[in-house]
Amino acid sequence: MSGDSAAPEADPRPAPSEQPAPDERTHPEGRRNLEGIRIDPVVEAEHDSRRAVISALVEDEPGVLARVSGLVSRRQFNIESLTVGPTTVDGHSRITMVVEETDPGIDQIEKQMAKLKPVISVGEVSGDAVTAELVLLKVEADDPAAVHAVTEMYDGRTLDAGPRTITVQLTGGESRIDDALDAFRQFGILEIARTGQTALARGDTPTAPGEKPGTAGEPTTHDD
Amino acid sequence: MSDTAAHPREDDPKDSEEPTGGADDGAPGDSDDAPGAGAVSTGAESVVAALEAAGAETAFGVQGGAIMPVYDALYSSSIDHVTMAHEQGAAHAADAYGVVSGEPGLCLATSGPGATNLVTGIADADMDSDAMLALTGQVPTEFVGNDAFQETDTVGVTRPITKHNYFADGADTVGDVVGEAFELSRAGRPGPTLVDLPKDVTQDGTDRTPGPAAPPAGTDPDPNADADAVEAAARAIEDADRPLCLFGGGVIKAEASDAARTFARTYGIPVTTTMPGIGSFPEDDDLCLSWAGMHGTGYANMAITHTDCLIAVGTRFDDRLTGGIDTFAPEAEVVHVDIDPAEISKNVYADHPLIGDAKRVLDQLTAAIRDEPAAEAWRDQCAEWKETYPLTYTTPDDEPLKPQFVVEAFDEATDDDTIVTTGVGQHQMWASQFWTYTEPRTWVSSHGLGTMGYGVPAAVGARVAANNMGETDRDVVCFDGDGSFLMTMQELSVAVREDLDVTIAVLNNEYIGMVRQWQDAFYEGRHMASDYTWMPEFDKLAEAFGALGLRVDDYDEVAPAVEEALDYDGPAVIDFHVDPEENVLPMVPSGGANGKFATAEDQL
Numbered sequence: 001m002s003g004d005s006a007a008p009e010a011d012p013r014p015a016p017s018e019q020p021a022p023d024e025r026t027h028p029e030g031r032r033n034l035e036g037i038r039i040d041p042v043v044e045a046e047h048d049s050r051r052a053v054i055s056a057l058v059e060d061e062p063g064v065l066a067r068v069s070g071l072v073s074r075r076q077f078n079i080e081s082l083t084v085g086p087t088t089v090d091g092h093s094r095i096t097m098v099v100e101e102t103d104p105g106i107d108q109i110e111k112q113m114a115k116l117k118p119v120i121s122v123g124e125v126s127g128d129a130v131t132a133e134l135v136l137l138k139v140e141a142d143d144p145a146a147v148h149a150v151t152e153m154y155d156g157r158t159l160d161a162g163p164r165t166i167t168v169q170l171t172g173g174e175s176r177i178d179d180a181l182d183a184f185r186q187f188g189i190l191e192i193a194r195t196g197q198t199a200l201a202r203g204d205t206p207t208a209p210g211e212k213p214g215t216a217g218e219p220t221t222h223d224d
Numbered sequence: 225m226s227d228t229a230a231h232p233r234e235d236d237p238k239d240s241e242e243p244t245g246g247a248d249d250g251a252p253g254d255s256d257d258a259p260g261a262g263a264v265s266t267g268a269e270s271v272v273a274a275l276e277a278a279g280a281e282t283a284f285g286v287q288g289g290a291i292m293p294v295y296d297a298l299y300s301s302s303i304d305h306v307t308m309a310h311e312q313g314a315a316h317a318a319d320a321y322g323v324v325s326g327e328p329g330l331c332l333a334t335s336g337p338g339a340t341n342l343v344t345g346i347a348d349a350d351m352d353s354d355a356m357l358a359l360t361g362q363v364p365t366e367f368v369g370n371d372a373f374q375e376t377d378t379v380g381v382t383r384p385i386t387k388h389n390y391f392a393d394g395a396d397t398v399g400d401v402v403g404e405a406f407e408l409s410r411a412g413r414p415g416p417t418l419v420d421l422p423k424d425v426t427q428d429g430t431d432r433t434p435g436p437a438a439p440p441a442g443t444d445p446d447p448n449a450d451a452d453a454v455e456a457a458a459r460a461i462e463d464a465d466r467p468l469c470l471f472g473g474g475v476i477k478a479e480a481s482d483a484a485r486t487f488a489r490t491y492g493i494p495v496t497t498t499m500p501g502i503g504s505f506p507e508d509d510d511l512c513l514s515w516a517g518m519h520g521t522g523y524a525n526m527a528i529t530h531t532d533c534l535i536a537v538g539t540r541f542d543d544r545l546t547g548g549i550d551t552f553a554p555e556a557e558v559v560h561v562d563i564d565p566a567e568i569s570k571n572v573y574a575d576h577p578l579i580g581d582a583k584r585v586l587d588q589l590t591a592a593i594r595d596e597p598a599a600e601a602w603r604d605q606c607a608e609w610k611e612t613y614p615l616t617y618t619t620p621d622d623e624p625l626k627p628q629f630v631v632e633a634f635d636e637a638t639d640d641d642t643i644v645t646t647g648v649g650q651h652q653m654w655a656s657q658f659w660t661y662t663e664p665r666t667w668v669s670s671h672g673l674g675t676m677g678y679g680v681p682a683a684v685g686a687r688v689a690a691n692n693m694g695e696t697d698r699d700v701v702c703f704d705g706d707g708s709f710l711m712t713m714q715e716l717s718v719a720v721r722e723d724l725d726v727t728i729a730v731l732n733n734e735y736i737g738m739v740r741q742w743q744d745a746f747y748e749g750r751h752m753a754s755d756y757t758w759m760p761e762f763d764k765l766a767e768a769f770g771a772l773g774l775r776v777d778d779y780d781e782v783a784p785a786v787e788e789a790l791d792y793d794g795p796a797v798i799d800f801h802v803d804p805e806e807n808v809l810p811m812v813p814s815g816g817a818n819g820k821f822a823t824a825e826d827q828l
């Protein structure tokens with residue numbers, strides 16, 4: 001099958017097996033970390049992940065939530081919560097995400113979201129933003145007076161009180177909600193529904209970059 | 225099939241109205257006003273009018289129930305249609321058409337299986353940032369969500385693999401949506417888009433002629449990089465002792481090859497490319513180190529490991545290029561030019577991010593640099609590495625025909641403008657290593673997705689593109705593996721039917737060779753499911769298709785067979801029975817250090 005005809009003349013240059021092996025070459029000392037940043041190998045600095053609130057203004061069109069959630073799962077971003085709702089501009093929605101990522105990770109989330117066509121603008125909400133969450137929880141009604149007292153203490157509202165269960169609404173920032181839930185645990189929490197954190201920037205700062213207030217009926221516009 | 229039957233074909237709807245964008249003369253876009261979409265009477269005609277106005281010349285596709293109205297409208301259109309054997313072939317052909325022509329490729333399929341068969345080709349285009357528009361039929365709107373016959377949630381399925389996709393929601397707007405999708409595919413960083421077309425939308429009446437098409441707001445970014453960032457990058461390049469250019473596929477997509485050549489030559493900076501960047505810089509230039517990465521040249525990998533300033537243009541730092549990130553260009557200040565901000569510092573941190581169009585930013589950099597970096601010693605070092613680590617192979621008398629020899633024989637027998645397409649695997653690596661590429665858009669391959677079977681349909685698309693450009697004399701050579709060829713060789717029927725002059729060189733080692741190579745290196749030689757104990761006779765198969773079929777076993781048969789196949793006016797297949805034991809070297813093991821590339825199997 002082979003070898004019937006003479007093979008071509010040998011290449012005068014060194015064959016791969018004659019070339020210097022890996023350990024016969026020089027190699028640089030430098031290194032990069034997992035995020036591709038050049039590092040001093042002796043004092044390697046890893047980025048710590050942190051919690052960040054990301055707010056995005058999006059076109060209110062079919063599939064926009066699927067695009068955002070698909071992006072988050074596909075790129076393995078760590079996400080704690082995601083809320084969606086209308087804004088002051090007709091045809092725009094706000095998506096608020098709470099993520100737990102390193103700084104480069106947060107940067108990637110923002111940049112990848114910005115590439116989605118329905119995303120009008122996106123950015124991290126600064127640390128002093130106003131954040132709140134709404135929680136519904138159903139507890140056992142063995143001691144209605146005590147449940148009522150705890151509800152009052154955390155500025156909650158009783159939405160439903162039956163012979164066996166009491167349903168309470170709580171709102172507030174993360175630590176306040178956590179404290180309240182700890183307090184309710186003594187009664188036996190049967191069910192819980194949480195919206196996840198939503199947020200607005202404090203003062204005059206727009207929540208999503210470049211965001212401007214609108215009036216109902218205003219046409220949808222891109223800001224860039 | 226439908227009660228809103230399409231119009232009689234004799235009724236050319238374009239007779240009565242304004243210029244149609246060249247119904248007969250093949251000169252789309254020569255209308256008086258902005259895009260000259262002719263009068264329309266259905267959603268489907270609006271779709272076709274939008275495509276004509278956008279300049280689409282050829283569509284690749286497969287007919288089917290839900291897309292029939294669009295095909296019916298194509299019947300009286302200036303757009304040529306190439307009927308492919310399988311929708312995957314249509315997507316790859318459209319992709320390759322786009323790579324060669326520089327215009328977005330266009331593919332069509334029906335709903336359900338038609339759409340899902342496109343998926344591989346769309347994902348391939350997405351990974352390689354190739355501009356392409358896919359149009360899929362869909363069941364009528366009122367059936368959507370009911371699991372109707374041939375219904376698939378195409379928008380859902382293709383959401384993560386398109387730049388954006390659309391569900392057409394009315395005959396009045398569908399033409400505008402298609403026009404926008406076409407423009408979006410080539411705006412900024414290119415990529416595939418898709419419009420899902422429910423049959424009622426395309427069948428319904430409308431007299432709404434599509435307006436001028438533009439990409440959606442905010443998707444066509446500023447081509448210029450920030451001037452201060454350019455200045456800072458220019459200073460870094462001036463100060464470098466060991467500067468190195470890394471030109472990626474973005475250089476070719478941005479038509480920046482000339483700017484890249486000027487930049488590197490003006491400042492005497494050695495050049496390496498990525499695989500998609502092959503052809504952006506001539507490989508026979510003294511400055512060129514060819515491509516870096518897993519099977520890149522030893523000298524490119526030495527240079528990229530030792531550079532102190534990497535000027536990376538239009539690349540996303542794929543893991544097959546970087547190897548382990550910890551050892552990738554570990555001492556380099558990185559200047560990263562890219563049109564997509566999300567690629568900046570995604571995998572490799574950019575010390576100097578330059579967000580913009582490759583051509584514009586290279587021109588900005590060329591203008592901003594005042595002094596050539598003092599890199600003479602570095603250039604000498606790179607030249608020395610070229611001497612030390614040449615791409616070579618041996619041809620012992622007692623071993624079968626070497627595949628590298630076949631690639632070199634074709635390169636020698638063809639002109640520089642020859643278009644090479646490939647499947648994926650060992651043959652692809654040899655085709656990229658042992659062919660000297662000098663021009664952009666001559667290397668057409670599946671990089672990011674690594675799609676076996678890309679080669680034959682890509683050759684169809686590439687041939688049609690070259691013919692459309694009036695370059696019928698250019699050769700189109702497809703290097704394929706036996707495994708890749710078996711996946712899409714049915715598209716040979718298209719090449720025969722359409723009388724497309726392509727030459728397919730099957731480097732047949734009766735293995736899934738790259739898997740076999742990895743099994744030998746990393747799985748103790750256990751050839752699980754990589755060893756084809758029986759292969760069809762590809763030369764006879766080619767003859768059965770109506771193509772020229774040849775078989776080659778020995779060195780002295782190579783040149784005559786290559787000549788015969790290239791001279792043959794029509795599709796030809798040569799079944800080269802090559803050494804089944806030949807391995808692709810050099811090789812950087814997955815996640816390894818580029819500078820530690822293996823030049824022999826025992827180093828893996």
